[in-house]
Each structure stands twice: as C-alpha cells, then as structure tokens.
Amino acid sequence: EPEVTQTPSHQVTQMGQEVILRCVPISNHLYFYWYRQILGQKVEFLVSFYNNEISEKSEIFDDRFSVERPDGSNFTLKIRSTKLEDSAMYFCASSATSGKTDTQYFGPGTRLTVL
Amino acid sequence: LAKTTQPISMDSYEGQEVNITCSHNNIATNDYITWYQQFPSQGPRFIIQGYKTKVTNEVASLFIPADRKSSTLSLPRVSLSDTAVYYCLVGDWDTGRRALTFGSGTRLQVQP
Numbered sequence: 001e002p003e004v005t006q007t008p009s010h011q012v013t014q015m016g017q018e019v020i021l022r023c024v025p026i027s028n029h030l031y032f033y034w035y036r037q038i039l040g041q042k043v044e045f046l047v048s049f050y051n052n053e054i055s056e057k058s059e060i061f062d063d064r065f066s067v068e069r070p071d072g073s074n075f076t077l078k079i080r081s082t083k084l085e086d087s088a089m090y091f092c093a094s095s096a097t098s099g100k101t102d103t104q105y106f107g108p109g110t111r112l113t114v115l
Numbered sequence: 116l117a118k119t120t121q122p123i124s125m126d127s128y129e130g131q132e133v134n135i136t137c138s139h140n141n142i143a144t145n146d147y148i149t150w151y152q153q154f155p156s157q158g159p160r161f162i163i164q165g166y167k168t169k170v171t172n173e174v175a176s177l178f179i180p181a182d183r184k185s186s187t188l189s190l191p192r193v194s195l196s197d198t199a200v201y202y203c204l205v206g207d208w209d210t211g212r213r214a215l216t217f218g219s220g221t222r223l224q225v226q227p
Binding site for chain 1: 153158160202214215219
C-alpha cells in the first residue's frame with residue numbers, strides 16, 4: 001500500500017535556526033498538507049497546498065513558515081527563525097481528490113526539537 | 116464547523132466489542148462524519164467515514180441515526196493493538212476548506 005514518507009524522523013535545532021522538513025506524498029495525490037502536534041496536545045492544521053499554491057492556512061502558519069513542492073515529488077515545510085514553541089511532531093499528509101469522501105493519508109511525522 | 120463531543124477515555128479487554136459515541140448536535144446538511152485513529156508517535160490514520168445509516172469496512176462499523184446528531188464507532192473484538200486515540204471529525208470537505216480539525220479524541224486502552 002502506498003505511504004507518505006517523511007524525513008528526518010527527528011530534527012534537533014538551535015533556536016533561531018532554519019529547518020526544512022521533507023515529505024514524499026503518495027504519488028498520484030494532488031493535495032498536500034502539514035499538521036503539527038505539540039506533545040500531549042491536539043493535532044493542529046497548518047497549511048494545505050494544491051496546484052503549486054497554498055489553498056488554506058491557519059493562524060499558526062505565520063511568515064516564518066513556508067511550503068514548497070520543488071521537484072514534483074517532494075513537499076517541504078521550511079521554518080525560519082525557529083522558536084522554542086515550534087517544538088512538536090510535524091505530520092505531512094496527502095489526498096487524491098477534492099471529493100467529499102476524500103481521505104487524507106498521514107506520514108509518520110518528524111519530531112522537531114528546538115533548543 | 117460542527118463541534119464534536121466524545122468521551123476522553125475508555126477501557127476494554129481483548130476480544131470485546133468497543134463502541135465510541137460522538138455527539139455533533141449542530142451537524143450541517145452537507146457534513147460527513149469521519150473517524151481517525153492515532154497510535155503514539157504516529158500520524159492519524161483514516162478508519163471510516165459515513166453520511167447516514169450504517170457503514171462497515173474491514174476495520175470498523177459506523178452507526179449514524181436518522182437525525183445525525185451523533186455517531187457511534189464500533190470496533191469488533193478489539194486486541195491490544197487497538198490501543199490508540201480515536202478522533203471523530205465532522206465537516207464538509209468539498210467546500211474548498213479541506214483542513215481537518217481534530218479534537219482531543221477518545222483514548223482507548225485495551226487490556227489483556
């Protein structure tokens with residue numbers, strides 16, 4: 001069964017540094033998402049991406065965050081000037097269509113630790 | 116977006132049937148009901164989705180009464196590996212707003 005993959009599984013960075021989290025969505029999917037989950041808290045939506053542009057974003061996705069699909073297979077989340085409160089599990093997801101019953105498939109996550 | 120309410124936690128034993136009920140009193144006409152499962156340190160995983168009546172797949176059944184103000188996820192004969200958090204989500208994902216809004220979910224603990 002096709003899967004969403006994410007690298008690295010764990011990223012440690014110093015506050016103020018930039019990080020790039022990488023995702024390879026399922027190959028025929030058209031919609032891509034990033035979510036995050038702070039330890040012990042809810043899964044929170046960050047951004048959705050379709051047709052090479054952001055289609056929706058949450059308040060969490062401030063101007064330090066950006067997404068890109070650089071080569072038609074990878075989907076990346078960049079966080080500039082990282083803060084301690086960015087420490088969380090970041091999940092990438094993808095979905096195939098725009099239908100009501102479309103399913104989002106999540107990757108295993110990248111644990112980001114900001115020191 | 117319809118607000119959902121589900122129990123914070125449930126306990127069960129292996130081999131039992133588990134029913135998790137979710138309330139969504141202000142569900143809209145076009146909303147669908149979707150359940151996701153999340154194991155520790157993993158991403159959520161789609162379990163089942165429905166609009167009304169009953170839906171069954173190889174993993175679970177979803178029961179939705181006629182008024183659609185609640186839904187029940189039924190897991191037959193649970194095993195230890197069903198220990199996870201289960202999320203009930205309600206929404207109309209055909210409107211251009213595709214973000215999934217997760218609540219706190221129901222933490223199911225299955226014991227031997």
